[in-house]
Amino acid sequence: MMILDRLVAEDLEAFAVFAKHRNFTHAAGELHVSQPALHARVRKLEQTLGKQLYERQGRKLLLTATGDQLAAFANDSRARAAAFLDELDVLPPRPLVLAAGSGAYLYVIGEVLRRYLAREPGLRLMTTDSDATVTAIRDGSADFGVTALTIPPDDLDCEPLAQYPQVLAVRPGHRLADRRTVRLKDLHGEALVVPPKTRPHRQQLERSLLDAGVDWTVAVEAEGWNLLVHFVRLGVGPAVVNGFVRTPAAVRTIPVKDLPPIRYYLVTRRNRPADQRLDLLRELLQRHVLK
Template identity: 30%
Template sequence: MNVTLRQLHVFQSVATTRNFSRTGDAVGLTQPAVSRSITELEGQLGLQLLNRTTREVTLTAAGQRLAARLPRVLEELESTLQDVQDMATERRGRVRVASSPTLSANLLPDCIAQAQVRLPGLELVLLDRMQSAVLASVLSGEVDFGVVIDPGERDALHCESILTEPFCLACLPGHRLARKRQVRWSDLQGEPLVLLDHDSGSRRLIDRALAEHGVAHTVAQEVGHPTTIFRMLDAGLGISVIPTLALPPEGLARLAVRPLVPRVDREVMLVHRRNRALSPIAQAAWDLVKAVAAQRTGAG
């Protein structure tokens, strides 16, 4: 059965007015279009709903039964459709976001703070995880979206780049490389490196840059969080290549930080499952994270 909402509205009006002309004026149709709509409805139902003469329009028994129930049905349907439509502007609810440690520490706090001001009905819940776990939680549907370093493999993901940032060198102030204003990748030759482990989205990019510049090196330690790297550098265990966002806003008082040249960037991305649309409130959170990242880029 292929009954349309317009056909039902037309019938309801005819049942009320008992006049095709007045119904046409009420619903914005010509009299022939009203008649055609009623005929099509009757054809779909397989029943005559109206008795038509040149002098009057009356309801058949089937028409009376439909007319008695139709207002409640249409009211319920229109209320349901309005509720669904209101979701387009809904700005209340919980959004779960997974993020890797450097982004959780240095980008997401600003996002959560701005959400409280700009979207007070949004509860932004952060899951702080290593990148491999972030991607797993996105693909499983545990979270609405993730904030990650370019994952490389994107077949199952919708990705949007929001920020690029360079890698830099961190070392003790007395180290030979701290005397340079900028450090070439080749200058790292032979140095013991303390690096983020392979669960980090950055490690793949660091290893590729070292290989491209032919840097022979030893990995003194592999750790999961930049804060651990800084403590190991303090202890004299080596030097490190770190993303700029890993640096605390107040800087590193006991370490020297130098730009690495030629510049190698990592790309920060928002990701969600491909072919799975975000809810309106999750889309609002996605857009807010983009806006905060854009502010950071502009400030830099």
């Protein structure tokens, strides 16, 4: 018997749900089965393929490379089946799923979503960071994503959409407020408003400051561009933020010359089934965001 013949549809469906949650309790709840039954289905798939599908790291369950591939296969199979049934008018079409971060929704694609939803109301949104967006595309739990990437992954299609400079946000009375541009060395001795250590922007900024030999301290850690700017306005300290961030009159933004721009991409899986809804969204993104 061929391996594909042994990949039962119900088991693939169960694994797709498990891959979405990476949690047996939540996945079993969505599937309305017991946890032991779900464990048995995943073990059956592992035995059929002869490959480990997930691994435990601390308290987290992470998909292996094979697990990512199987999740994408399972979700593609569901999408193809839904498209076939849609052609027969048997079931309503499955909504597209978009994964993007809060900054992308607020500043990059908000107008595009408004235009798209006026024509195609069936769109489900996921709010995810960059890593989670890429993972959701790989395992098929999202159809496409819009996110900032430092290095686009080789296994996904990543179409450039927009790029924004990194800027220093300061109060008008700050010693650098009258500068047209600044360099990282100008931040020597500053107490900066920064994201938490786990955020990609903080990690990149720390590496760049270290490479430039800049001695600095943390004024406060804050999550999200708006809160960073809010603390700047209060006088807590300056912050390096994405150039698309809208700032009040009490805050000035100055380009940081030796930091790279932040680049946003439309991310999809390769060889995914054709979908006119995705084509429409891609057209709107390229028309209203591409720059």
